[in-house]
Amino acid sequence: MTRRRVVAVGAGALAVAGLGGGALAVDAAAGERTPGPHERPEDCYVLTSETVEGPYYIDADKIRRDVTEDREGIPLLLSLKVIDSDTCRPIRNAAVDIWHCDAAGVYSGYEDMGNGGGGGPAPTGEPPTDAPTGPPPGGGGGGHQEPTDDTRYLRGTWRTDRHGQVSFKTVFPGWYRGRCVHIHTKVHVDGEWTDTGYEGGHTCHTGQFFFDEESVVATESVEPYASNTAERTLLTEDTIYDQSGATGGLLKLRYDKRDISRGVRATLTVGIDPATTNDGQGTPPQPSTSASPSAT
Template sequence: MTGDTQEPQPAPSPTDPTRRRVVAVGAGALAVAGLGGGALAVDAVAGERTPATKDGLPEDCYVLTSETVEGPYYIDADKIRRDVTEDREGIPLLLGLKVIDAETCRPIRNAAVDIWHCDAAGVYSGYEGMGNGGGGPAPTGEPPTGSPTGAPPGGNPGGHQEPTDDTRYLRGTWKTDRHGHVTFRTVFPGWYRGRCVHIHTKVHVDGEWTDAGYEGGHTCHTGQFFFDEESVVATETVEPYASNTAERTLLSEDTIYDQSGTTGGLLRLRYDRRDITKGVHASLTVGVDPEATHDGQDAPPPPSASASPSAT
């Protein structure tokens, strides 16, 4: 089976409700090339040193990363790959994560990490029939000004939606190395009405990596990664983002982000402030409880915010 072939996803075994399987892709998808023409190695971002506190421990130790809702656009059994870009246009983004046990600060190796997010127009693969974040056709024209008002159009923000098509761009799964690092190559996400710019993630542990992908185990973390306003504003005048006319929700207005900085999933970003189109390096340490089960259905209620509620 090659990674370029869209085939029906294997069904879970009726005797094993925790069984989880993902479709492997060809070896060609494993090479994460330099970003924006530079010769950046795959682990360069993921291997950054975390700032230390006064007691010498990394600042991310002993802190659980916030749990959030799964959202309606998760698709299990995604492709095993680090480069999830496919044919999507946008600013190159290299996402480097380190997954640690928040209690011991030890890296978690061989965990399966999922990421998925919308494209520059706010459209999720697998759900193109639902348009821009579940709210109509992908927008075109000049971006709007002012704060968003009204409820997010269409969709089912609180529950899972069945896919409308077989596209799978900007989705992928990869395993952490012995240092807990995992890196994905993608593009800077766009936005849609009711949500700030974000990337979804899940971390699965205690499963088994096989030739077919990842099977079994349980989900110990369901979260989202967020982008600071300065970086998002820098994308607004760059195509294809400039053609996205959806009302944009600010980070401070979002109903999912808990405003707690890196604990809440706020990414550390590095890019050329003079030209963001050269590419963005994003990194974060994700502290999880490997013994817990957090599948996105048990997340706490979102914080109070001025934006319209949406769980996508």
């Protein structure tokens, strides 16, 4: 099993934090309801698509639900339900990571990389695509690159509850040349939650969440998205999204169609196989050395 440790931010960082307040004008209830004993929802039996990790993952993100920090943008409440795709049972006490770019298309920890054109610092190399075709720059599979700075906005890790649910408060992502609008995620199981964070275990899912074109177009007239002049890749043109809807990570969105700036609620059931290891480094999923107790 791979070894990882996530460091908590300050005393009491593992305590449950509220997601209310602010400009978020959407329902803050987390996730979807748990299936009844005689229900067999179709999405329980479908593995959510695995994807590459991408170049901008940092394996020491903050233990927090609110990852916004000082980033401006449309409030987004991301509510996920993590289940075993074979048994439909919720995966409790899993560590879920999310990370994504800001409205200008810039990733924290990599501000020197720019956003591929427009709305942010000038890029120093080839535009990021999260889908490298040659040897990965900086070493590591999936095109991983070492951080260039100490910023960590729009990144965080939180634990799933007994229903397999976890929520994050963030902002609607922006875009950069070569990729459609998306959020990265990892799910870790078999580790241990301690007073200082999450230790051990293995990564059983590496994926991405996507936004439909209607919602993205709606953000284009709202600042600071309106100032992002980078060429935008459509959902149907993306090289990572497999066009399979929710199975491929397409989020279910709720927002005021007259004014998206009031906030967006995004939900999705994520079907995983807790007994496999998939770190997004371009290798096929591998069976874990032990069954996950989180699935019981």
